[in-house]
Amino acid sequence: MLLYDNRIIEREQARIDVEDRAYQFGDGVYEVIRVYGGQPFHLKEHLDRFQRSAREVRLSLPYPLEQLEEHLFELMRRTGLQEGNLYLQVSRGTAPRTHAFPAQARPLIIAYTQPSARPLKEQNQGICAVTTEDIRWLRCDIKSLNLLGAVLAKQKAADQGCQEAILIRDGIVTEGSSTNIFIVKDGTVWTHPADHLILHGITRDITLQLAAVLQISARTEAFDSAALFDADECFMTSTTMEICPIIKVDGQTIGTGSPGPVTRRLQEAFQKLIS
Numbered sequence: 001m002l003l004y005d006n007r008i009i010e011r012e013q014a015r016i017d018v019e020d021r022a023y024q025f026g027d028g029v030y031e032v033i034r035v036y037g038g039q040p041f042h043l044k045e046h047l048d049r050f051q052r053s054a055r056e057v058r059l060s061l062p063y064p065l066e067q068l069e070e071h072l073f074e075l076m077r078r079t080g081l082q083e084g085n086l087y088l089q090v091s092r093g094t095a096p097r098t099h100a101f102p103a104q105a106r107p108l109i110i111a112y113t114q115p116s117a118r119p120l121k122e123q124n125q126g127i128c129a130v131t132t133e134d135i136r137w138l139r140c141d142i143k144s145l146n147l148l149g150a151v152l153a154k155q156k157a158a159d160q161g162c163q164e165a166i167l168i169r170d171g172i173v174t175e176g177s178s179t180n181i182f183i184v185k186d187g188t189v190w191t192h193p194a195d196h197l198i199l200h201g202i203t204r205d206i207t208l209q210l211a212a213v214l215q216i217s218a219r220t221e222a223f224d225s226a227a228l229f230d231a232d233e234c235f236m237t238s239t240t241m242e243i244c245p246i247i248k249v250d251g252q253t254i255g256t257g258s259p260g261p262v263t264r265r266l267q268e269a270f271q272k273l274i275s
């Protein structure tokens with residue numbers, strides 16, 4: 001079952017034209033929303049970001065967000081999704097191939113559900129990461145379907161048996177290939193400011209709010225790779241990974257080499273939010 005334009009159909013019935021602009025240009029934007037106990041988590045924030053991403057690439061959604069929300073609830077009901085992800089994308093539509101926007105194409109929304117368990121092992125034990133140059137474009141705040149920079153970075157991590165690639169631009173840690181990156185130094189949490197160089201992660205925002213509630217001081221300021229290696233703790237955040245410790249980077253231990261106390265407090269607070 002999937003949402004195809006404004007109908008819910010069987011996956012086998014869905015047809016994507018070879019001249020769909022998402023297929024040829026990556027011309028579209030997307031969202032991944034986590035579902036806990038059959039309920040989408042922070043759906044409004046994801047739909048608002050979806051609309052903003054579309055607006056920033058001058059793509060008009062084919063119908064209002066309220067209608068999209070209804071379709072997504074219907075999709076979750078029909079697929080019976082309890083624990084997993086909801087994937088949503090919009091393409092600028094199908095038209096004869098030419099770079100400039102086609103006059104006539106109707107943007108195509110698709111969405112489908114993927115059952116999946118929470119990554120508890122990674123969250124408990126921590127993961128390892130590699131660093132790599134951030135070669136992406138300068139509008140990383142847009143959740144664009146163009147993911148080659150992220151794909152290449154993640155593959156570099158996978159080639160080295162690691163789960164994430166930490167991106168470095170001009171010596172500064174921007175974010176992970178599909179996560180936001182935080183370090184902890186002397187009890188203060190640091191993460192890159194929400195500008196055009198990173199995705200404004202919804203889990204990043206939630207984590208900063210939790211830090212405020214827990215009276216953990218937080219700075220949304222750029223830090224360099226030396227600060228990363230010198231950190232007491234490091235963790236990443238995302239819709240699917242939630243708050244996940246990073247205990248090794250480029251083979252070097254971060255802090256004590258096990259998930260640190262600040263990360264643990266934030267993880268516990270996050271757990272309360274979702275249960």
Ligand SMILES: Cc1ncc(COP(=O)(O)O)c(C=O)c1O
Nearest residue numbers: 178179180199201202203238239
């Ligand atoms: C590049 C990048 N940064 C950060 C994130 C985390 O964002 P969120 O917490 O909204 O899932 C993602 C999620 O896919 C991402 O692709």
